[in-house]
Amino acid sequence: MIFREVLRPPIWVLAFIYFLFLSIVLSVWAALDTRATLVTLALSTIALIWISISMTSEITFDGEVFKIDKANIEVKYLGKVTVLDKTAMRLLRTRDADPAAYLAIKFWEPRGLRIDLSDPRDKTPYWLITSKRGEEIAALLNR
Numbered sequence: 001m002i003f004r005e006v007l008r009p010p011i012w013v014l015a016f017i018y019f020l021f022l023s024i025v026l027s028v029w030a031a032l033d034t035r036a037t038l039v040t041l042a043l044s045t046i047a048l049i050w051i052s053i054s055m056t057s058e059i060t061f062d063g064e065v066f067k068i069d070k071a072n073i074e075v076k077y078l079g080k081v082t083v084l085d086k087t088a089m090r091l092l093r094t095r096d097a098d099p100a101a102y103l104a105i106k107f108w109e110p111r112g113l114r115i116d117l118s119d120p121r122d123k124t125p126y127w128l129i130t131s132k133r134g135e136e137i138a139a140l141l142n143r
Contacts, residue, residue, distance in 0.1 A: 007130060008052070061140055084134070092128055101127065102127045111132065115127040115141065
């Protein structure tokens, strides 16, 4: 493994989700008994753990295959790699987006990469991915 990055949701995102769950727990407590409230609290906590795990994203590169989550592509099909700052990333994932592009973006991270593809069999023009270490990925993929 040459490169590995794990993008986890920040604590503020999880705290906000848990706050929403706790409002449901409070509603259950107001309407029902303590047992129902404790069950709702336990289910909310389990749901938050599951959400945290499912929102986590992993980017890996082993020298031959570039992977993000379940998507992978061989290096020979990669074209130009562009590091995107906050403004460029915002435009590319909204106004300038191509509907055929593969998106692996996380709303809490404003920076990322655009990786153009050169596979004639694939209709996907590029991958747009979120990364805190975009310069490092670009340097590895552009060699």
